[in-house]
Amino acid sequence: MRVADAHNDLLCAVLYQRERGMDDPFGDFWLPRLRAGGVALQFLPVFTEDQHLGEGALRRALLMLEEAWHIASVHSADVAVVETSRQLADALAAKKIALVLAVEGSEPIGHSLGVLETLWRLGVRCMSLTWNRRTMMADGVGETATGGGLTALGVDAVAEMERLGMIVDVSHLSDPGVDHVCRIASRPFVATHSSCHALHPHPRNLTDSHLRAIAESGGVVGINSFGAFLAAEQPSLGDFVTHIDHAVGVAGAGSVGLGCDFMEDLLRIIDPILGGGLVDTENLPLIDNMRDPSDLKAFTELLEARLGAETACLVAGENWIDFLARALPAGAVESVR
DSSP states (O other), X not given: OOXXXXXXXXXXXXXXXXXXXXXXXXXXXXXXXXXXXXXXXXXXXXXXXXXXXXXHHHHHHXXXXXXXXXXXXXXXXXXXXXXXXXXXXXXXXXXXXXEEEEEESSTTTTXXXXXXXXXXXXXXXXXXXXXXXXXXXXXXXXXXXXXXXXXXXHHHHHHHHHHHTOXXXXXXXXXXXXXXHHHHOOSOOBBSSOOBTTTSOOTTSBOHHHHHHHHHHTOOEEEOOOGGGXXXXXXXXXXXXXXXXXXXXXXXXXXXXXXXXXXXXXXXXXXXXTTSOSSOTTXXXXXXXXXXXXXXXXXXXXXXHHHOHHHHHIIXXXXXHHHHHHHSOSSOXXXXX
């Protein structure tokens, strides 16, 4: 069974480690775990940390994108950055892990929409307008008290992304912002890593109406496995499956996938570098048997037992693969490389 994961911040961790002298943290740590989990397709988000906000955001994004291309070059026998549906098909046929470059939050864009085309030329194929904070385009879930949707710049950004063919991602966007995207989007849009508000009313989770809207657009919802989004107390692997099952019931079996958002190893790597003690890595709300990509193979067996073979296969990977086969440009695209 092929596995596709729409959110893993491993790029951030790898860049931190390589900047501090490690030769190949991707090959030493992440690649064996991705292979062990049966991962065939992996979204790689480019995230702007607080220390890089402002004019430093674009520089940091460019360094992280370069890290992705470095990984693809060093490990060309195992992974490939895919920019087109043809490249996706070729990578999968060759048993390589297809890497999809995504930007998490529009901080690298600032107010300059022309940067979107630059990022497109560098291989970015998906972007969310926000993380939890406010950007010039919209409010994230940490700013829900404003009641704001997209700004005028955000509306223009959605139109420009759709012109380019870049996928709009509504994960982390405030509820009014998701409503706004639902009204204006003319192409399928997605939520790469969100769970179900009906089961656990966390601000990061999507309402049933939003799940339906994403499905009706032709998009996919990647269900997040981070425990804080699954249950208020003692989240479990069963809670993760229950969120998937609920989303399937609301949005349909063809519109739900995985967006695992593995945080443990990322935070363990970054916290000491930032001085230590900023994150209580010993008491994160993680769920047993879903700690890193190597757990995904066993998880697909549990998913099959709960949802049946056909639905489990769709959710585990085929929905994201089929969606990208439709959403990515078919052939060669202009590139600055």
